[in-house]
Structure formats: C-alpha cells, structure tokens
Amino acid sequence: MRWASLAALTFACVTISFAAQTTPDTLPKDRVAKTEISKGNQGKQASPIQPTQTIQQAATQDTIGNQTGEDAKTQRRLVLFTGLLAAVGFLQVVALIWQGCLFLKTLGAMKHQAHEMKRQRIVMQGQFGAMENQLAEMGNQTNVLWKSVAATQESADAALSNAKAAIASERPWLLIEKDNIQEPHLNPIDTQPSGESHHSYCEFYVRNYGRTPARVLSEKAELQISNNPSKPNDPDVFNVDWSRKNIFMLPQGERIVAKAPVPPLGYVKSEELREIRSKQKFIWLCGYVRYSDTFDRNGIAEYETKFCYLWDSDVENPRPHWRLAGPPEYSTAT
Numbered sequence: 001m002r003w004a005s006l007a008a009l010t011f012a013c014v015t016i017s018f019a020a021q022t023t024p025d026t027l028p029k030d031r032v033a034k035t036e037i038s039k040g041n042q043g044k045q046a047s048p049i050q051p052t053q054t055i056q057q058a059a060t061q062d063t064i065g066n067q068t069g070e071d072a073k074t075q076r077r078l079v080l081f082t083g084l085l086a087a088v089g090f091l092q093v094v095a096l097i098w099q100g101c102l103f104l105k106t107l108g109a110m111k112h113q114a115h116e117m118k119r120q121r122i123v124m125q126g127q128f129g130a131m132e133n134q135l136a137e138m139g140n141q142t143n144v145l146w147k148s149v150a151a152t153q154e155s156a157d158a159a160l161s162n163a164k165a166a167i168a169s170e171r172p173w174l175l176i177e178k179d180n181i182q183e184p185h186l187n188p189i190d191t192q193p194s195g196e197s198h199h200s201y202c203e204f205y206v207r208n209y210g211r212t213p214a215r216v217l218s219e220k221a222e223l224q225i226s227n228n229p230s231k232p233n234d235p236d237v238f239n240v241d242w243s244r245k246n247i248f249m250l251p252q253g254e255r256i257v258a259k260a261p262v263p264p265l266g267y268v269k270s271e272e273l274r275e276i277r278s279k280q281k282f283i284w285l286c287g288y289v290r291y292s293d294t295f296d297r298n299g300i301a302e303y304e305t306k307f308c309y310l311w312d313s314d315v316e317n318p319r320p321h322w323r324l325a326g327p328p329e330y331s332t333a334t
Contacts (some may be wrong), residue, residue: 014288050286073116167301172214172252175333176307177205181322184223184283184311186276189267202285206305207255214250216293217302218242221260221287225272228312231326234263238306238330240290250291260285283311285322286330305333 102254198271208214220241226233250256262268275281286308292300310325324331 001081011077034205042100098203167293167295170211170295171301171303172208172210172212172291173333174206174214174216174250174289174291174303175209176305176309177207178309178322178324180205181285181309181319184285186268186273188270188273190270197267200262200268201276202260202261203257204285205255205257206289208250208252211252213252213294214303215294216248216250216289216291218245218290219258219286219288220244221258223260223262224284224286225262225268225276226282226284227280228323229279229282229312231330232286232308235330237286238288240288240304249294260287284326285309285311286326303334306330 050303181204182202182203182237184200185198186200189197200223204221215257218240220237222234222237224232224237226235274280276283286306288307290302291304292302295301306329308324308326308330309322312319312323312325313320
C-alpha cells in the first residue's frame with residue numbers, strides 16, 4: 001500500500017513539473033486579429049496627423065493580449081493539477097479499499113486462530129483431566145500393589161519361618177555325650193618298658209540327637225595340657241582344618257566314638273603327670289565337629305558343634321571328672 005501511494009505522488013509531481021515548463025508556440029487568435037487590424041489601420045491612416053494615438057492603442061492591445069494568454073495558461077495548469085489530484089485520490093481510495101480487504105482477511109484469520117486456540121484449550125483441559133484421573137488410578141493401583149507386596153512379603157516371611165522351624169525340628173544335632181567321656185589315659189613315655197610306646201589320649205562319644213541323618217564334613221579333638229585353669233593353651237583347635245576332611249554319614253540316634261590325642265606326638269612325661277595330680281597343670285578336652293543335613297535344597301546348610309571340657313575335682317566331688325569350662329565361645333552348637 002505504501003509503495004502504491006508513493007508511486008502515485010511521484011507521478012503527480014513529475015506531470016506538474018512538465019506542465020509548468022511547457023509554453024504555447026502561437027499567440028492567441030484575438031491578439032493576431034488585433035495585430036492585423038492595427039496594421040491595416042496603419043496602412044489606411046498613414047497620415048502623420050495621429051501617430052501618437054496609434055502607438056498608444058497598439059501598446060494597450062499588446063498588454064491585453066499578454067494578460068489573456070497568461071490566464072489561459074494558468075487555467076490549463078489548474079485543470080491538469082486538479083485531474084492529477086483526482087487520480088491520486090482515486091489511487092488512495094483503491095489502496096484504502098485494498099487495505100480494508102486485507103484487514104478483514106487478517107481479522108478473519110485471527111478469529112479463526114482464536115477459535116482454534118479455544119478448541120485446543122478445551123481439548124487440552126480434557127486431556128489434563130484424563131491425565132489426572134489416570135494419575136489417581138495409578139496411585140490407587142500403587143497402593144494396592146504395595147499392600148499386595150506387603151502381604152506377599154508377610155506370607156513369604158511366614159513360609160520361611162515355617163520352613164526354618166521345620167528344618168530346625170527335623171535337622172540333625174551332633175553333640176558330645178557328656179556322661180560318657182572316658183577318663184584320660186595318661187601313659188608317661190619315660191616309664192614305659194623298652195620297645196613300647198603307648199599314646200596318651202581320651203575317648204568320647206558323639207551322638208546324633210536330631211531326627212535326620214548328618215553328613216560329617218570335618219572333625220578334630222585334642223587333649224591339651226595347660227598351665228591355665230581358665231582356658232586351654234591352643235585355641236586354634238577350634239579352627240576348621242579341612243585337611244582333616246572325613247565325610248561320612250551318622251544316622252539319627254546313632255553315635256560314634258572319637259579319640260583326642262595329646263599334641264603334638266601323643267605322649268606325656270612323668271613330671272607332667274605329677275604336676276597334673278598336684279593341680280599345677282590342667283587337662284583340657286576340646287575340639288569341634290562340622291556337619292550338614294541331607295535336605296535337598298539350593299545351598300548346603302552347615303552346622304558346627306564346639307566343645308571344651310576341663311578334667312577337674314572339687315570339694316563336693318573330690319573324684320576327678322569332666323565339666324564344661326573355658327570361654328563361652330568354646331562351647332557352642334549351631
């Protein structure tokens with residue numbers, strides 16, 4: 001629109017400038033006629049009586065002719081300028097109409113866009129409401145799932161507890177028969193006849209008090225001589241020695257006899273025996289039994305029995321006997 005208006009104004013200015021520079025090549029007809037009449041009169045009245053009057057009339061007629069030509073020229077310019085203004089006005093009206101059409105078209109597009117945005121807003125509100133409903137439903141489902149998980153966990157814990165209780169009630173239990181531990185056989189090496197060498201040891205029994213067989217994996221027992229009445233000299237006896245691996249089955253209710261030698265070679269001396277009798281030294285029976293059950297399941301459950309007994313006598317029972325002694329961790333059953 002702006003370019004069309006600018007072009008119209010430029011065209012009008014150029015036309016006005018061209019018209020202003022244009023001058024008619026001929027004189028007006030009335031002036032020509034008056035000139036010819038003046039010449040005729042001059043020819044007829046060439047008398048020298050009226051020369052001054054004739055000259056004045058000719059000058060007056062020239063002045064009137066010039067004024068008339070200028071007025072005609074001005075009128076033509078006004079007519080041309082008025083026409084150009086009318087053309088410019090027409091072009092401006094056309095431009096305004098065109099702008100109005102474009103404005104109406106733009107207004108229609110804006111109304112359509114506003115209607116579309118309103119429709120999209122309504123759709124988005126519906127989607128948002130649906131998402132809120134889905135979120136609430138997911139929350140409800142999550143709560144139900146958590147409750148289900150909690151119930152499942154409780155059921156699993158209860159089942160595991162029942163399984164453990166069943167296994168515990170049916171598992172094997174290998175323990176030492178305390179009342180059947182034999183007196184220690186102490187044979188001083190320096191008092192034995194030549195050519196004979198009797199070891200010093202102690203025999204005891206291990207019984208399966210459980211309801212199912214036991215698979216014995218490893219066992220070890222020693223008869224230690226110590227200067228301390230509170231604990232044995234060498235606690236390493238309770239560490240599992242897999243070099244002493246000896247797998248065998250011990251049915252429920254059955255027992256086996258075990259022997260605990262004096263380390264390292266199985267001998268004592270007469271001096272040590274006198275110190276034991278005078279309670280300057282003490283005899284300890286200690287060791288372990290590592291075993292497992294026979295249930296068919298993933299992984300093997302291993303159990304262990306540790307034992308620690310002291311050969312001792314007291315006022316109430318002056319005869320020497322075996323009694324549990326030492327640190328609590330030396331006498332356990334798992």
